[in-house]
Structure formats: C-alpha cells, structure tokens
Amino acid sequence: MTKTLFVLNGPNLNMLGRREPGIYGSITLSDIEEMCRKKAASLGWSIEFRQSNHEGQIIDWIHEAGEKAAGILINPAAYTHTSVALQDAVRAVSLPVIEVHLSNIHAREAFRHTSFISPAALGVICGLGAQGYEFAIEALVHHLEQ
Numbered sequence: 001m002t003k004t005l006f007v008l009n010g011p012n013l014n015m016l017g018r019r020e021p022g023i024y025g026s027i028t029l030s031d032i033e034e035m036c037r038k039k040a041a042s043l044g045w046s047i048e049f050r051q052s053n054h055e056g057q058i059i060d061w062i063h064e065a066g067e068k069a070a071g072i073l074i075n076p077a078a079y080t081h082t083s084v085a086l087q088d089a090v091r092a093v094s095l096p097v098i099e100v101h102l103s104n105i106h107a108r109e110a111f112r113h114t115s116f117i118s119p120a121a122l123g124v125i126c127g128l129g130a131q132g133y134e135f136a137i138e139a140l141v142h143h144l145e146q
Contacts, residue, residue, distance in 0.1 A: 003044060005140060006065040007036050007133070008058055009051035010077030016102075025102075027130050036073075039134045043141045055079055059089045066093030071140045073133065075100045080115045090120040096143055098136040101126035 009029065012019060017028035033049045040047045048069065052058050058079070065072050072095055079086050080101070090097050099117045104127030118124050123139060125132040 001144070002068065002070050003046060004069045005040060005045055005047050005137065006061065006069045006072045007033075007047050007049045007137075008061055008065075008072060008074045008076075009049075010058060010075060010079045011053040013075060013077055014051050014053070025129060032130050032133055035130060036133050036137060039137045040141075043137070045137075045141055047137075055083055055085060059085055062086070062089040062093055066095060069095065070144050071096045071098075073098050073100055073136045073140060074117065075102070075133075076117050080105070080117055083116055087116045087120050090117060096122045096140060098122055098140050099124045099126075100132050100136045102129050102132065103127060 013029050016032070017026055029051055036047055036049055050061055052061070058076070062072065072090070074097060076083065076086055076099065080099070097117070097120065099115065099121045105115070115124070122143060125136050128135065
C-alpha cells in the first residue's frame with residue numbers, strides 16, 4: 001500500500017490569514033500545509049497538499065488520488081454545499097475520505113449545514129480550526145493501518 005495521502009483544499013482557502021479572521025483566524029494555508037506534513041511524517045506517511053479555486057481541478061485531483069494515494073483528506077470549502085460532482089468523484093475512486101472544515105459549518109448560515117461530501121465520507125471534522133486537519137490525518141492513517 002502506498003503511504004501517501006492527498007490533502008485537497010477548495011476555493012478561497014488560499015486567502016486564509018486575510019479572509020474573515022473572526023471566523024478562520026490568522027493561520028495561513030501554508031501554515032496548515034506545514035502542520036500536515038509534520039503530522040503525516042510523524043506517522044510514517046507523506047502527503048500531496050493542494051488547493052484550487054476550480055471545481056474541475058479538484059475533481060481531477062480526486063481521480064489522481066485514486067491512482068496514487070491510500071486516502072484523501074478534503075476541505076471542499078464552499079463546494080461542500082453545492083457540488084454533486086465532487087461527491088460523485090469521491091464515490092468513483094473508492095478511497096477513504098475525511099471531510100474537514102476549519103469552522104463549525106453547523107453553527108453558521110443554514111445553507112452551510114448541508115454537505116454533498118459527507119454522505120460519501122468516512123468521517124467529518126469541523127469547528128476545530130487547523131487542528132482538525134491533524135486529527136483527520138491521524139484518523140485516516142489509523143483507519144488505513146487497521
């Protein structure tokens with residue numbers, strides 16, 4: 001088994017650190033990437049860390065993960081609530097997927113309460129900030145090594 005996880009990030013996450021700091025804090029996506037790399041390495045795994053503002057690009061990366069990775073951690077951002085295509089891609093690759101959100105999507109606007117990814121995911125972590133990514137890596141690795 002490959003010991004690689006794909007960590008995929010959706011639209012506007014490249015703006016972390018500047019975008020709505022009251023909701024998302026001051027951490028940047030580069031900070032999160034560094035945290036993820038360290039956490040994965042401490043468990044003997046590597047990651048491919050990517051971000052795109054384009055739905056089709058994320059779908060292509062999910063397909064690529066199906067060929068190159070053991071699992072996927074995804075923060076689909078706004079596509080969480082709109083993209084049947086992302087759900088279809090997750091289902092198509094048959095990899096374990098953990099959905100992550102920095103904020104608690106259930107404590108925000110009503111339109112954010114519905115996720116098209118959750119029904120296809122192994123689990124969901126939300127509301128724990130950047131640490132949620134670390135928890136997701138631990139959970140995904142634990143699942144894969146069982």
